[in-house]
Amino acid sequence: MTEAKAASIPLAVEFTGGLELLFSNQRKHKIAIPSKKPDGEPSNVGDLISWLCDNLIKDPRKEMFVLDDSVRPGILVLINDADWELEGEDKYELQPNDEIVFVSTLHGG
Amino acid sequence: MTEAKAASIPLAVEFTGGLELLFSNQRKHKIAIPSKKPDGEPSNVGDLISWLCDNLIKDPRKEMFVLDDSVRPGILVLINDADWELEGEDKYELQPNDEIVFVSTLHGG
Amino acid sequence: SSKDKWPLSTEEYRRYGRQLILPEVGLQGQLRLKSAKVLVVGVGGLGCPAAAYLVGAGVGTLGLVDGDTVEVSNLHRQILHSTNTIGIGKVDSAVDYLNGLNSLVNLIPHRAHLTPQTALEIISSYDAVLDCTDHPTSRYLISDACVLLGKPLVSASALRTEGQLMVLNVPPKPPGDASGGPCYRCIFPKPPPAESVVSCGEGGILGPVVGVMGVLQALETIKIIASGTVDRADSTGKSFETHGKANEAPAPASPSLLLFSAFSSPPFRSVRLRPRRANCASCSAQATITEASLTSGSLDYVAFCGVTSPLDTL
Amino acid sequence: SSKDKWPLSTEEYRRYGRQLILPEVGLQGQLRLKSAKVLVVGVGGLGCPAAAYLVGAGVGTLGLVDGDTVEVSNLHRQILHSTNTIGIGKVDSAVDYLNGLNSLVNLIPHRAHLTPQTALEIISSYDAVLDCTDHPTSRYLISDACVLLGKPLVSASALRTEGQLMVLNVPPKPPGDASGGPCYRCIFPKPPPAESVVSCGEGGILGPVVGVMGVLQALETIKIIASGTVDRADSTGKSFETHGKANEAPAPASPSLLLFSAFSSPPFRSVRLRPRRANCASCSAQATITEASLTSGSLDYVAFCGVTSPLDTL
Ligand SMILES: [Zn+2]
Numbered sequence: 149m150t151e152a153k154a155a156s157i158p159l160a161v162e163f164t165g166g167l168e169l170l171f172s173n174q175r176k177h178k179i180a181i182p183s184k185k186p187d188g189e190p191s192n193v194g195d196l197i198s199w200l201c202d203n204l205i206k207d208p209r210k211e212m213f214v215l216d217d218s219v220r221p222g223i224l225v226l227i228n229d230a231d232w233e234l235e236g237e238d239k240y241e242l243q244p245n246d247e248i249v250f251v252s253t254l255h256g257g
Numbered sequence: 258m259t260e261a262k263a264a265s266i267p268l269a270v271e272f273t274g275g276l277e278l279l280f281s282n283q284r285k286h287k288i289a290i291p292s293k294k295p296d297g298e299p300s301n302v303g304d305l306i307s308w309l310c311d312n313l314i315k316d317p318r319k320e321m322f323v324l325d326d327s328v329r330p331g332i333l334v335l336i337n338d339a340d341w342e343l344e345g346e347d348k349y350e351l352q353p354n355d356e357i358v359f360v361s362t363l364h365g366g
Numbered sequence: 367s368s369k370d371k372w373p374l375s376t377e378e379y380r381r382y383g384r385q386l387i388l389p390e391v392g393l394q395g396q397l398r399l400k401s402a403k404v405l406v407v408g409v410g411g412l413g414c415p416a417a418a419y420l421v422g423a424g425v426g427t428l429g430l431v432d433g434d435t436v437e438v439s440n441l442h443r444q445i446l447h448s449t450n451t452i453g454i455g456k457v458d459s460a461v462d463y464l465n466g467l468n469s470l471v472n473l474i475p476h477r478a479h480l481t482p483q484t485a486l487e488i489i490s491s492y493d494a495v496l497d498c499t500d501h502p503t504s505r506y507l508i509s510d511a512c513v514l515l516g517k518p519l520v521s522a523s524a525l526r527t528e529g530q531l532m533v534l535n536v537p538p539k540p541p542g543d544a545s546g547g548p549c550y551r552c553i554f555p556k557p558p559p560a561e562s563v564v565s566c567g568e569g570g571i572l573g574p575v576v577g578v579m580g581v582l583q584a585l586e587t588i589k590i591i592a593s594g595t596v597d598r599a600d601s602t603g604k605s606f607e608t609h610g611k612a613n614e615a616p617a618p619a620s621p622s623l624l625l626f627s628a629f630s631s632p633p634f635r636s637v638r639l640r641p642r643r644a645n646c647a648s649c650s651a652q653a654t655i656t657e658a659s660l661t662s663g664s665l666d667y668v669a670f671c672g673v674t675s676p677l678d679t680l
Numbered sequence: 681s682s683k684d685k686w687p688l689s690t691e692e693y694r695r696y697g698r699q700l701i702l703p704e705v706g707l708q709g710q711l712r713l714k715s716a717k718v719l720v721v722g723v724g725g726l727g728c729p730a731a732a733y734l735v736g737a738g739v740g741t742l743g744l745v746d747g748d749t750v751e752v753s754n755l756h757r758q759i760l761h762s763t764n765t766i767g768i769g770k771v772d773s774a775v776d777y778l779n780g781l782n783s784l785v786n787l788i789p790h791r792a793h794l795t796p797q798t799a800l801e802i803i804s805s806y807d808a809v810l811d812c813t814d815h816p817t818s819r820y821l822i823s824d825a826c827v828l829l830g831k832p833l834v835s836a837s838a839l840r841t842e843g844q845l846m847v848l849n850v851p852p853k854p855p856g857d858a859s860g861g862p863c864y865r866c867i868f869p870k871p872p873p874a875e876s877v878v879s880c881g882e883g884g885i886l887g888p889v890v891g892v893m894g895v896l897q898a899l900e901t902i903k904i905i906a907s908g909t910v911d912r913a914d915s916t917g918k919s920f921e922t923h924g925k926a927n928e929a930p931a932p933a934s935p936s937l938l939l940f941s942a943f944s945s946p947p948f949r950s951v952r953l954r955p956r957r958a959n960c961a962s963c964s965a966q967a968t969i970t971e972a973s974l975t976s977g978s979l980d981y982v983a984f985c986g987v988t989s990p991l992d993t994l
């Protein structure tokens with residue numbers, strides 16, 4: 149409602165499919181990240197992923213989350229319950245209270 | 258966002274558990290009902306139920322939906338995914354785009 | 367006993383290894399399952415898959431209640447039975463199959479429908495109950511008995527292409543304790559009019575729809591038992607000394623109803639339910655339902671639900 | 681044939697009556713099920729419940745693919761098998777049970793894992809495929825084969841307390857037709873690093889979690905067949921002449937992924953997936969995967985997925 153001049157943007161981030169093991173074994177995280185990049189552009193999902201690597205991941209095996217500057221193969225990124233490829237992938241500009249889910253595909257049966 | 262002076266309030270109404278059979282066998286309905294009662298009070302869920310009986314129900318067996326001025330026993334009313342008893346029951350004042358679901362309990366097994 | 371160095375047999379470690387290694391189960395959870403006695407009321411479309419997964423998971427004792435015999439029209443969804451057991455009691459047909467799946471489980475047949483006269487006595491021997499029946503009369507009876515006896519109740523139903531699931535009376539506090547989970551009467555204080563009650567025989571049912579609900583009942587029951595919500599192994603055995611351990615059994619989520627609709631998008635919806643009702647006839651401080659009134663038949667579940675046929679509908 | 685006055689036998693009307701009376705199935709849907717040939721790849725935690733409900737529902741022919749034998753550690757979740765069939769091939773163990781449930785269904789055993797050399801030949805005989813395997817190598821292989829042959833694919837997976845379900849290649853249009861449903865490679869163009877792949881044996885699995893996903897696979901398959909999305913009875917039999925009838929088979933919902941997490945609230949989440957990928961190696965106009973390249977082994981699914989052990993992981 150209030151388009152605040154806040155310097156940060158509140159987000160709901162969730163990890164499932166085993167990815168939560170990299171993040172203190174906690175699935176749901178309420179976080180706030182800077183709303184702008186250093187160059188003044190609004191933060192996007194790519195910036196969120198960098199922020200998670202710098203601030204939230206607890207496991208040293210970061211390559212289980214990020215490889216070659218994007219999420220590793222086998223992880224789906226969901227923006228408000230849609231595959232991020234429907235929303236612009238890492239270029240999607242974050243909105244307050246967006247729900248971003250990182251899902252590692254399962255293979256068991 | 259826009260607190261319009263609209264005379265009507267848009268709602269998403271859904272019928273499940275067999276209740277859809279009373280409503281043209283259609284589960285999801287996008288409707289708009291008057292935002293105020295004749296006395297000027299804001300419309301509530303009780304008013305919505307009356308409106309549905311007057312305007313949307315197609316089956317003559319209205320007693321399968323309403324009995325003694327409320328929904329019949331065995332129907333749960335959900336307001337934005339919560340039992341209406343958590344939200345004030347029929348006195349809950351409708352907000353634009355509220356999602357109201359009427360569920361008939363199932364007994365089969 | 368859980369004090370031995372190897373509390374499970376080699377066969378049990380091998381059989382249950384894939385669930386034992388889960389933090390949500392662990393050795394403690396497996397021992398709780400092993401010491402648990404679970405009652406499945408109704409061995410139809412819900413009870414068949416529920417019983418299969420409970421027996422697979424190694425609950426120590428499983429009771430089965432049903433007075434019906436297997437019919438060919440059951441077999442598209444009642445997957446414990448078979449063409450060879452048509453005409454045989456459903457309970458015996460199920461025991462045949464379940465014993466083959468896991469003979470370590472103690473199976474107890476109850477070859478008649480639950481009645482107000484038998485419900486308390488039967489349910490009192492168990493730690494958790496699954497309502498897999500198909501009529502409101504039995505649903506109110508089972509819920510009332512579970513409240514009086516302090517048993518968690520996992521209740522599901524299905525019809526046509528839809529299903530519903532609720533975990534009731536969890537935690538299973540005595541009547542009048544508002545911190546207990548709501549009962550069936552809290553959610554549905556008045557029974558539905560008889561003409562609104564449609565059975566699977568009349569309305570039809572898609573097999574996997576009721577199957578999903580039955581499997582989910584087994585899952586919720588395993589979660590309740592493994593987490594220590596009811597813990598026969600740790601308690602003195604008295605119904606109301608059930609307890610969870612703060613570090614192992616997180617307080618149960620607020621009560622919820624799971625709705626499933628096979629042809630809707632999205633197919634599943636979770637809904638928040640109310641807590642116990644302050645004037646509930648069964649679980650409140652003002653409860654009017656007692657062991658005596660229930661057993662004596664004075665409650666007349668059949669008339670309450672407006673049904674004129676005999677109570678042989680479980 | 682469907683032109684007779686009584687297209688089903690009395691036994692079939694009685695056995696399938698509870699689903700026949702559903703408008704979503706009806707006589708037409710039951711006849712489509714009866715004429716359908718369905719392949720279940722993997723007879724483990726997913727394949728067991730999926731096969732049970734498909735056989736219960738009366739698919740005409742069910743093929744079962746698996747090269748493994750039953751082990752005691754399977755039995756907490758692989759409910760078609762039994763203590764008596766430990767050591768026997770999973771396919772044969774399943775046929776025993778399924779034949780007892782419904783002897784009207786023609787059961788076809790395939791007693792070896794699917795390989796690039798066998799996948800196309802086996803899958804080509806069927807109308808719909810369920811991926812009930814447990815490794816990415818088999819998931820890419822099955823998806824590629826289904827795209828090449830124009831078969832709908834119902835794919836599920838499970839691990840620990842979670843499950844995932846996707847309906848792929850529905851509608852099953854030829855490669856290059858953007859109106860077809862996405863394939864596994866559209867969603868996951870690159871395989872996961874080998875060290876991120878965890879099996880149920882390593883990670884553990886709760887029985888009803890994988891059970892729910894398997895039952896849902898049966899449900900999605902029944903929906904696809906009964907609606908006429910693939911219709912052997914009505915078509916000339918050529919793969920790409922599959923079609924839906926406007927008034928009976930509504931266009932399939934946009935592609936979605938169902939996520940299940942047994943200890944989360946809410947436990948189910950539905951997610952919108954992308955359509956076909958314009959540069960997909962399998963289903964796009966630029967596809968590089970052909971019947972010849974797949975069968976010849978030049979694709980090397982094992983190396984693709986970074987696995988060093990032999991491809992015996994289905
Ligand atoms: Zn109550």
Ligand SMILES: [Zn+2]
Nearest residue numbers: 863866960963
């Ligand atoms: Zn593709």
